[in-house]
Amino acid sequence: MAVTDLQERTPWVDPLEGIDFSAKNIVVLVSGGGTNLQALINAQERGELGGGIIKCVISSRPDAYALKRAKDHGIPTRVIQRKSFPDVEAYSNALIEALYQEYADLVVQAGFMTILAPSVCRAYQNKIINVHPALIPSFCGKGFYGLHVHEAALEKGVKVTGATVHFVTEVCDGGPIILQKAVDILPDDTPETLQKRVMEQAEWKILPQAVKLFCEGKIKVKNGKAIITE
C-alpha cells in the first residue's frame, strides 16, 4: 500500500489534543482512612480544585482504605511501603522518583504518617502541603499525629482547637501556614468526637480550599510566610 493511501485512511491525529497543559498534577500521599483524600476527590468532581487534577494516590501502607477511595473514582494508585526500604533516605528517594514519574506539580500529604528526608522538601520546595489537626504552633511536631493530637488538646483543657494547612519544610509541622480554621471544644468531647468535628468543620474544608488556591497560583511564600493573593 502506498504511503499516501495509508495517510488518507488514517488521518493524522494530534496525540496531545485535548490535554490541558495548564492543569496542575496533584499527587496525594496517604496512610489510612483517606477522608481528607475523599474531600479532595469530591471537590475535584464539583470542579472546585482550581483546575488541579489528582493524578495519583500514593500510600505508605498496602491496607490503607484511602486506596479503595481512589480506585472507586478511577484514580491510579501506588503503594510505596516504608518497610521495603532500609532507611528514610532510601524511602524518600523512591518517593521522589515516583513524584517525578507522575509529573507532580503539587504533593498533598493527607493523613500521611511516614517521616520523609529533607531531600523531598528540597526537591519540592513550597510544593508539598500537609493538613494537621490542630492550630499550629499548638499540639504539633514529632509525636503529634492522628488521635494523639486531640488527646493532647483535651488533656491541656484548651477551649478552641482546629486544623492547619501548611507547606512542608525540614522542620516537622513548621512550614509556612496557608490556612487555619478554629473549632470549639465541647465539655463532653472525647478524642474521637473531637477528631470527627475537627475533620468535618475544618480539615475537609480548608484542605481543598488550599489546593484550589495553589492550583490557581494564588499562594506566594515571602520571608517564611505564605501570602494569599486573591
Ligand code: GAR
Ligand atoms: C487527619 O486528621 C489528619 O489531619 C491527620 O491524620 C488524619 C488522617 O485522616 N494527620 C496528621 O496527624 C499528620 N500530622 P484521613 O486519613 O481520614 O484523612
